[in-house]
Amino acid sequence: MKKQLLKFNTFDISIAGLALFFITFINPTQAQVTLVSDSSRVESQSNYVQHKIDSNSTYQYDISDLFRNILHPKKERNPNKKRSGITLMPGIALNPTIGAQIGIKGVAGVVLGDKANTMMSTAASTASVTTKGILVFYVSHNIYTKENKWNIQGGWAIVKMVNPDAGLGMTKTFSGQSDDDILTNPDKNMFVYKYTSFSINEKLYKRVSDNLFLGAGFAFDIRKNITASTENNDNPNYVYSQRYGFNPEKYNSNGLLFNVQYMTRDNPNRAYKGIYSDIGIRMNQEWMGSSKNAIQLTTDFRKYFSLSEENPEHVLAFWNYGSYRISGRLPYLDLPGTAKDNSLRSGRGYTLGFFKGLSYFYNEAEYRFPILRNKFISGATFFNIQSTNNDMDSKLFKSWRAAGGAGLRILFNKATRTNLCIDYAIGGYHQRGVFLGLNETF
Secondary structure: OOOOOOOOHHHHHHHHHHHHHHHHHOHHHHOOOOOOOOOOOOOHHHHHHHHHHHHEEEEEOOOOHHHHHHHHHHHOOOOOOOOOEEEEOOOOEEOOOOOEEEEEEEEEEEEOOOOOOOOOOEEEEEEEEEEOOOOOEEEEEEEEEHHHOOOEEEEEEEEEEEEEEEHHHHHHOOOOOOOHHHEEEOOOOOEEEEEEEEEEEEEEEEEEEOOOOEEEEEEEEEEEEEEOOOOOOOOHHHHHHHHHHHOOOOEEEEEEEEEEEEOOOOOOOOOOOEEEEEEEEEEEOOOHHHOEOOOOOOEEEEEEEOOOOOOOOOOOEEEEEEEEEEOOOOOHHOEEEOOOOOOOOOOOOOOOOOOOOOEEEEEEEEOOOOOOOOOOOOEEEEEEEEOOOOOOOOOOOHHHHHHEEEEEEEEEOOOOOOEEEEEEEEEOOOEEEEEEEEEOOO
């Protein structure tokens, strides 16, 4: 018999999250913070501000400085030495979905043009294993050519996955219909699936005006050898697959991508100010090998306010992410939900896909602040809320689940604003955990 999880009251979590924000704002280290207006500006102006801010990195302290002081304590620091944009490190991560992860990870950042009019290009790669038996290899990139004329985004991944699951939608009560109750899983008892996945995602954007890009691409998401933790077929993946005509042991989501992107943020790793927005249509096509035709609309909006001219690391950030069904059907494990965004970072406080549905809506607010004067250690507090639906009684925007938490940031590479982020988050249904990753969540 599966163990039932305790429920947290959403109102209590909301109050705790707001209180956490309040406590952070009255921290003594936040004195003299003044609001800086942040209107949208042309690309050259935005990147001039980035260049001006990053020139202060000479006075910041990162992991390389720490190692130099330990290994060569008598060696004088050269403030004019150009810091490499490449960071190699152990590929460590920690969250309730994967457990503890160890491997090797490389992150690179370089400007392929003039800093005054070209955004930083980034790339990352990792090979790792986790304590829950997950094996991961991936390569991702976000490249801006000279003067931001073209932007190439994408990633390749091979994963042996162990995926927890809590059912479809946010249903609170049992219907008395056996299959419906298995699918909606009102008590949020945890199921576990194991499978192998292969993913390829590539998009090419063309700048059509200042800060505005139009893009197109393709995506292949292939899942094979799907097995469930239940001895019988009483699990959501099997019920959903049988109901909507999928093979519960394997399926593909392959399709075309069309996107519109608008961006003024000053850095992709840790923005101080600006906007990032992306609206996309994904059209899964059977002629491309997809299990079924489907059309899904995705929206991604992020806004950053720097609260101090002297210390621009004081940042109030907002994120809205959505994925909405237009037509057709997605396979069960490809449905939108918690941490199903492109970076797999939304919904801190819950496991991957804890809430999922035909459509999904997510909001998050985060306050980031320096703790040490040399910016080696910073902090953050955050609060998020999400809603999803199903075909039964769970409607989008009708039910909400919240989570919140706080964390520390360690500056790994001041040249690229690369941080190691360590967060603790609490959600509903007795969900909580430590979330460790590289760079800000959004």
